[in-house]
Amino acid sequence: MTQPAGGRTQNESRTSRPQVVLQVLKREHIGPHLVRLTLGGPGFAQFVDKPVTDRYVKFLFAKPELELPLPYNLDELRTKLAPEDMPVRRTYTVRRSDHEAGTIEVDFVVHGDEGLAGKWARDTEIGSSICFGGPAGQFVPREEFDFHFFAGDETSIPAISVALEAMSDQMRGVTIIEVADEADELDLVHPEGVEVRWVHRNAPFAPTSTVLENTVRDYPWPGGRVQVFAHGERDVMKKLRLYFYDERGVDRRDMSLSAYWAYGRAEDTFQAEKRTDVGKIFAD
Ligand SMILES: Cc1cc2nc3c(=O)[nH]c(=O)nc-3n(C[C@H](O)[C@H](O)[C@H](O)COP(=O)(O)OP(=O)(O)OC[C@H]3O[C@@H](n4cnc5c(N)ncnc54)[C@H](O)[C@@H]3O)c2cc1C
Known part of the structure; x- marks a missing residue:
């Protein structure tokens, strides 16, 4: 259509x-x-x-x-x-x-x-x-998970911030956010058991940037039941899907993982491409 x-x-x-x-x-x-x-x-x-x-x-x-x-x-x-x-x-x-x-x-x-x-x-x-x-929208960080893994770029900061503020003190996890440089870091309110890591691309955004993916991959896999919330640029999200879903085997129902935008595409094109292969994060 x-x-x-x-x-x-x-x-x-x-x-x-x-x-x-x-x-x-x-x-x-x-x-x-x-x-x-x-x-x-x-x-x-x-x-x-x-x-x-x-x-x-x-x-x-x-x-x-x-x-x-x-x-x-x-x-x-x-x-x-x-x-x-x-x-x-x-x-x-x-x-x-x-x-x-x-x-x-x-x-x-x-x-x-x-x-x-x-x-x-x-x-x-x-x-x-x-x-x-x-x-x-439909995401809520849930108590029944052992660990919460949040990742994204600047566009995901608002949603991640709301999620962190909604979490109880008992919840554990990590948040990894890619921004341009240190000046873009914000003071986020978060439970003590959720670490917040900022990573810097130190360059204008390019979809070939690997800093977010590398930091996510380098984080020791927590085991247990992991809830994932990862959103940002489309090519980067495809790499994170490969990691969380294909490699770590996180259940699809336990993740909110999607592209919030696509490099070089205005939102109209980006949304339209969701119906084509290039626009899909998951194959089905
Ligand atoms: C569910 C959801 C929630 C979102 N929440 C937020 C939010 O809270 N705050 C927020 O800022 N964005 C958010 N976004 C992303 C936002 O919708 C897109 O970034 C959108 O394309 C911005 O529109 P625009 O008119 O500024 O640029 P567009 O006209 O869509 O794009 C023009 C050009 O700018 C590039 N571009 C778009 N966004 C970025 C960016 N972030 N960095 C660098 N280049 C970019 C495009 O690739 C294109 O080349 C969200 C997206 C989704 C799907």
Whole structure:
């Protein structure tokens, strides 16, 4: 099945929840490449939270020159606009939700002037509006596992942070996160029994980077029942699948392992490629 830009995915039905429209209330630079936006406003009443640690939303970005009113009536727009003029989606983790304040926080990796969402988070005016669908997601770190193995790049920091904060003091594990360099490290709240290791690529991102994979492989295999949460660039995730699944034999049901983005692909292409061999992390 081919998917037009801004089109509906297989899991989305016409009866899906209405889009949530929020305003940008605050911007914080929490690292050289990470911008946190606080979003809120009356539209928060439409936000139906999900009790998982990797909950994510799909922001919709329309071409500014079309001046489309928010929320976007996608069904109607499909009848009027060329596919290339439809709003496009960008997927982001909800780092924190505050139901009393009526806000969510989202941490955006700013990866230069390419693309839409990272740039928008860096440059948009306070008070500007954005809409999104979701949240979805399904991961929860579970007590019944002997060990929790988390790995990823900058894009996984929000979801890993939420998971670490949700873990009890009895839980054990390791978190290995690849960032550009030391300046990108964050102070993560984590249980004492979960070690947090930062690794540095010391270079612009390239899918040939092996620093995350090597550090994961070098970590002594804990044995017992291991729960895996690994997300990041697609080629790197394929290497981690090979390690966790093929070599270590972690049960597929005990892992959340997927690509969050693909080098050289805008999200639209990256998502479309999930239906082709190159886009698949697992063969089936
Ligand atoms: C479930 C899920 C949750 C996610 N959560 C987060 C999150 O909380 N924070 C976050 O920042 N991202 C997150 N991502 C990843 C994010 O959706 C992608 O990075 C997305 O492509 C960014 O959109 P863009 O418009 O900035 O760039 P795009 O227009 O999609 O891409 C433009 C170019 O930039 C490159 N690019 C995209 N992302 C990166 C990157 N991180 N580093 C270097 N180059 C990049 C692409 O390869 C492409 O060449 C998540 C993805 C998924 C699937």
